[in-house]
Amino acid sequence: MPIRIITTHLEFEGQISEQRVVMEGEEPAVWGPEAELAVVGKVTPRVDGRERVTGSAQYAYDVQLPGMLVAAGLRSPHPHARIVRIDASRAETAPGVRAVYHHFNTGDLNNPSNDRPVFGDELLYQGDLVAVAIAETKEQAQDALALIAVEYEPLPFVVDQRAALAADAPKVSTTYEHNTIPEGFPQTYERGDLDAGFVQADVTVEAQLSTPTALHNSMETHGGVAQWDGRTLTIWSSTQDVYGVRRGVASALGLQQNQVRAIKQYMGGGFGNKFGAHHSGLVAAYAAYTLGRPVKYMLSREEENLAAGNRPETIQTYRIGAKKDGTLTAIEQHTIGNVGAIGSWFSPVAMATKELYQCANIRTVDEAARTNLGTQASFRAPGVVEGTAGLEVALDQLAAALGMDPLELRRKNYAERHQALDRPYSRKLLLEAYRLGAERIGWAERDHEERRYPQGRDGYLRRGIGMASQLWGGDGGPPAQAIAKLLPDGTAVILTGTQDIGTGTRTVLAQIAAEELGLPLEQVRVELGDTEFGVFSPPSGGSMTLASVGPAVRMAAAEARKELVEVVAQLSEAPTDALDVRDGHIFSRETGKEMGAIGSFLELLDGHEITAKGMRGPNAENMSVRTFGAQFAEVEVDIGTGRVRVLRIVAVHDCGRIVNPLTFSSQIEGGIIQGLGFALMEQRIVDQRLGAVLNANLENYKVPTIRDIPQIDIILLDQPNVHANTIGALGAGEPPIIPTPGAIANAVAHALGRPVKALPLTPDRVLDLLNS
Amino acid sequence: MADTSETAAAPRTHVSLQVNGTTREVDIEPRRTLLSVLRDDLSLTGAKPGCEMGNCGACTVLLDGEAVYSCLTLAVECTGREITTIEGLSASGELDPVQQAFIAHDALQCGFCTPGQILAMKALFATNPHPDDETIERAMSGNICRCGAYPKILAAARALAGTQAAQQ
Numbered sequence: 020m021p022i023r024i025i026t027t028h029l030e031f032e033g034q035i036s037e038q039r040v041v042m043e044g045e046e047p048a049v050w051g052p053e054a055e056l057a058v059v060g061k062v063t064p065r066v067d068g069r070e071r072v073t074g075s076a077q078y079a080y081d082v083q084l085p086g087m088l089v090a091a092g093l094r095s096p097h098p099h100a101r102i103v104r105i106d107a108s109r110a111e112t113a114p115g116v117r118a119v120y121h122h123f124n125t126g127d128l129n130n131p132s133n134d135r136p137v138f139g140d141e142l143l144y145q146g147d148l149v150a151v152a153i154a155e156t157k158e159q160a161q162d163a164l165a166l167i168a169v170e171y172e173p174l175p176f177v178v179d180q181r182a183a184l185a186a187d188a189p190k191v192s193t194t195y196e197h198n199t200i201p202e203g204f205p206q207t208y209e210r211g212d213l214d215a216g217f218v219q220a221d222v223t224v225e226a227q228l229s230t231p232t233a234l235h236n237s238m239e240t241h242g243g244v245a246q247w248d249g250r251t252l253t254i255w256s257s258t259q260d261v262y263g264v265r266r267g268v269a270s271a272l273g274l275q276q277n278q279v280r281a282i283k284q285y286m287g288g289g290f291g292n293k294f295g296a297h298h299s300g301l302v303a304a305y306a307a308y309t310l311g312r313p314v315k316y317m318l319s320r321e322e323e324n325l326a327a328g329n330r331p332e333t334i335q336t337y338r339i340g341a342k343k344d345g346t347l348t349a350i351e352q353h354t355i356g357n358v359g360a361i362g363s364w365f366s367p368v369a370m371a372t373k374e375l376y377q378c379a380n381i382r383t384v385d386e387a388a389r390t391n392l393g394t395q396a397s398f399r400a401p402g403v404v405e406g407t408a409g410l411e412v413a414l415d416q417l418a419a420a421l422g423m424d425p426l427e428l429r430r431k432n433y434a435e436r437h438q439a440l441d442r443p444y445s446r447k448l449l450l451e452a453y454r455l456g457a458e459r460i461g462w463a464e465r466d467h468e469e470r471r472y473p474q475g476r477d478g479y480l481r482r483g484i485g486m487a488s489q490l491w492g493g494d495g496g497p498p499a500q501a502i503a504k505l506l507p508d509g510t511a512v513i514l515t516g517t518q519d520i521g522t523g524t525r526t527v528l529a530q531i532a533a534e535e536l537g538l539p540l541e542q543v544r545v546e547l548g549d550t551e552f553g554v555f556s557p558p559s560g561g562s563m564t565l566a567s568v569g570p571a572v573r574m575a576a577a578e579a580r581k582e583l584v585e586v587v588a589q590l591s592e593a594p595t596d597a598l599d600v601r602d603g604h605i606f607s608r609e610t611g612k613e614m615g616a617i618g619s620f621l622e623l624l625d626g627h628e629i630t631a632k633g634m635r636g637p638n639a640e641n642m643s644v645r646t647f648g649a650q651f652a653e654v655e656v657d658i659g660t661g662r663v664r665v666l667r668i669v670a671v672h673d674c675g676r677i678v679n680p681l682t683f684s685s686q687i688e689g690g691i692i693q694g695l696g697f698a699l700m701e702q703r704i705v706d707q708r709l710g711a712v713l714n715a716n717l718e719n720y721k722v723p724t725i726r727d728i729p730q731i732d733i734i735l736l737d738q739p740n741v742h743a744n745t746i747g748a749l750g751a752g753e754p755p756i757i758p759t760p761g762a763i764a765n766a767v768a769h770a771l772g773r774p775v776k777a778l779p780l781t782p783d784r785v786l787d788l789l790n791s
Numbered sequence: 792m793a794d795t796s797e798t799a800a801a802p803r804t805h806v807s808l809q810v811n812g813t814t815r816e817v818d819i820e821p822r823r824t825l826l827s828v829l830r831d832d833l834s835l836t837g838a839k840p841g842c843e844m845g846n847c848g849a850c851t852v853l854l855d856g857e858a859v860y861s862c863l864t865l866a867v868e869c870t871g872r873e874i875t876t877i878e879g880l881s882a883s884g885e886l887d888p889v890q891q892a893f894i895a896h897d898a899l900q901c902g903f904c905t906p907g908q909i910l911a912m913k914a915l916f917a918t919n920p921h922p923d924d925e926t927i928e929r930a931m932s933g934n935i936c937r938c939g940a941y942p943k944i945l946a947a948a949r950a951l952a953g954t955q956a957a958q959q
């Protein structure tokens with residue numbers, strides 16, 4: 020097959036990069052709106068539902084191997100300290116203990132994802148890793164921690180982001196010259212002439228929004244089980260990124276990548292912070308390699324919440340100018356983010372300001388402060404959740420100043436093109452989303468007396484309705500590969516290196532393969548999450564899995580089907596174009612007659628398996644493929660207690676073709692619920708005097724429970740995006756969380772008639788707002 | 792100094808547990824939680840450690856038909872009591888109606904909280920086959936789902952409420 024190398028462009032979480040793609044053969048023609056599909060697009064319960072409901076699904080946490088040792092970590096009690104001395108002798112001889120690792124005996128173990136030692140001698144935050152004990156049982160490992168004597172020299176620290184940027188602030192690390200990310204910060208983006216824009220404005224508003232540090236709190240913590248057999252280091256990891264785990268472990272241990280096998284069968288959530296090997300995986304791998312026995316290291320919930328990443332706190336300020344008719348003339352955004360101790364990038368918090376609404380004159384400045392706290396990590400639409408909330412809150416304040424309907428203001432400034440890149444969108448159904456959502460929530464009646472005051476004006480309850488828009492990538496791209504095999508019994512297996520992190524990837528890929536192969540869904544098995552297959556897939560993040568891997572699977576299936584038809588044609592002496600494959604059987608196109616099951620032909624070939632490759636083709640050039648959407652929220656605020664209840668969310672998102680409406684709606688609901696948590700209750704709380712996190716657990720770090728859930732109405736657009744890829748589908752993981760906090764904040768502001776300045780809207784904050 | 796690692800092991804006690812209808816004998820340290828014994832000694836890994844502090848519900852099992860957090864339950868307390876884990880729900884090979892409803896309604900995403908959710912719902916129906924929404928939410932509010940499968944967990948419970956299956 021002719022091989023072509025093509026250069027294409029990818030967008031991942033706000034960054035554009037160039038990518039070379041190897042293409043063997045041609046992708047099939049895109050499934051357009053006219054395509055008649057039997058399996059794709061149908062409500063399909065998960066193909067691995069049985070494993071997930073019976074407890075037989077194996078998570079990294081569940082892997083148990085003969086002779087397996089267990090690790091437990093000792094963490095810094097100080098926000099900043101130097102380790103003067105460690106005496107681990109009592110721990111090392113405690114019952115069952117096989118090793119204790121720390122700076123003075125394992126100082127050279129490097130973490131390639133941040134290029135720092137796993138066991139440093141300078142601790143940069145409470146929860147930084149001091150030592151790890153490896154023992155026969157978890158209890159013994161934990162007991163050993165108490166026997167490790169550590170002498171700390173506490174150092175000056177800073178945890179507040181504004182304080183950290185002051186010239187005389189304590190340095191977060193003695194190796195830092197200042198507390199900013201050394202390269203590229205502050206980061207400024209400018210277009211047009213901001214000052215001229217404000218001169219043109221009839222109305223100028225200033226607004227601010229502070230957003231909290233949010234903790235991912237995936238139900239399964241970070242970690243894994245590693246085993247070294249003298250040839251291969253195998254690691255079962257709770258990861259969104261098996262190839263990243265392989266790369267990281269190989270680099271840390273000085274092995275070749277092909278000497279490391281990373282496996283992820285099931286994982287208990289990631290939400291963006293399970294990329295790469297993580298220090299838990301590196302320590303397990305190192306211990307297994309050194310001790311010659313399998314080792315498990317799963318973080319405790321507290322370790323997870325201190326040391327496994329977070330959505331960083333932001334302080335955002337906006338100045339927006341507009342003409343009387345609402346036309347935006349200038350937007351200025353300034354953000355200070357708290358990226359933690361060793362943050363080396365800051366999420367694209369200005370993406371919405373740059374792109375969401377039409378405006379010629381923009382300036383955004385992002386400042387990133389390092390502090391003596393756990394380092395940030397990407398968290399479901401990193402930056403864009405926070406930034407969209409800030410911009411949308413500011414826009415509602417502008418609408419109020421203009422005396423204009425907030426939705427009308429957004430329609431007025433509708434952006435037809437990608438302004439930052441100056442290119443067209445492949446398509447944009449946002450106006451349609453506005454129309455459908457507004458109708459469903461009853462936007463026209465949002466100011467009606469009986470709706471706003473359900474108990475009358477003397478009662479305690481106030482209701483409000485707000486909305487926010489959503490813009491995100493989700494277009495994915497190469498490289499992503501797949502292999503389709505038709506087995507002797509006529510069933511198929513699809514191999515990919517992707518991960519199903521709970522989104523339903525395994526199911527949608529099976530649907531795509533079944534559709535293309537002409538097989539019933541039950542006859543397709545999808546294997547994923549294993550580097551051993553040698554079928555590369557990107558990490559499962561950035562809403563890119565389906566749009567990247569789906570087309571590769573489709574192409575592999577199409578190629579396998581072609582080969583099958585070829586084989587059957589020769590066996591039955593019929594021309595290939597006279598044959599059709601449906602429902603696992605071969606049919607004559609001419610007579611419509613069934614000629615036999617696929618397996619009845621393949622079994623004539625004595626064990627022959629048809630194997631075909633597929634790969635994701637290049638992205639469309641010179642246009643921007645985006646997901647757009649809008650959410651509308653209705654809330655009820657008790658002005659006596661300050662409690663906010665979200666009554667209803669209406670969500671309309673254009674994610675192209677919907678392969679499985681069942682798992683799609685689950686993703687949308689899940690995103691909305693995390694967005695609701697961010698808006699109303701989630702926040703890491705830090706004692707500023709001690710530099711200590713006070714709620715690194717699930718007791719005091721509040722996440723939504725079933726009692727917090729509003730009615731959620733999802734309106735499906737479900738139209739294939741023919742420019743996106745051959746299946747016409749885009750990602751849906753991140754879009755739904757993006758507009759939720761902004762929509763809820765605007766609804767609360769509407770209910771109270773006061774601008775919201777900070778999230779989460781906890782009762783005390785709401786009462787403060789009322790008293791302001 | 793002599794290596795004390797093998798000799799100074801903590802005292803153990805013998806416990807006989809009734810798990811999913813079978814008697815399982817274990818020699819364990821008295822401090823061991825039911826969760827850790829189920830997972831590490833009996834290889835029943837369906838109950839999940841989400842927090843090991845009684846905050847999340849991922850470790851939920853049934854103790855004499857009642858939903859408990861197995862991370863807060865000592866194994867030695869369970870002598871003579873009937874323990875049901877998720878593995879016991881479909882021991883015959885056939886899925887329990889609650890399990891079926893979870894699949895049909897997609898009441899799960901990553902699935903890590905799912906065994907606990909299913910058992911919490913099982914305990915609810917055992918005491919109340921006709922729960923209304925308020926009762927369902929109360930019974931399920933001790934089980935966190937970070938993926939946010941709640942609307943569908945509620946849908947699964949509503950579909951079962953009042954049916955024959957709920958009483959199984």
Ligand code: FES
Nearest residue numbers: 843845847848862
């Ligand atoms: S693990 Fe038991 S409640 Fe969380």
Ligand code: FES
Nearest residue numbers: 900902936937938
């Ligand atoms: S399904 Fe992931 S935590 Fe509930």
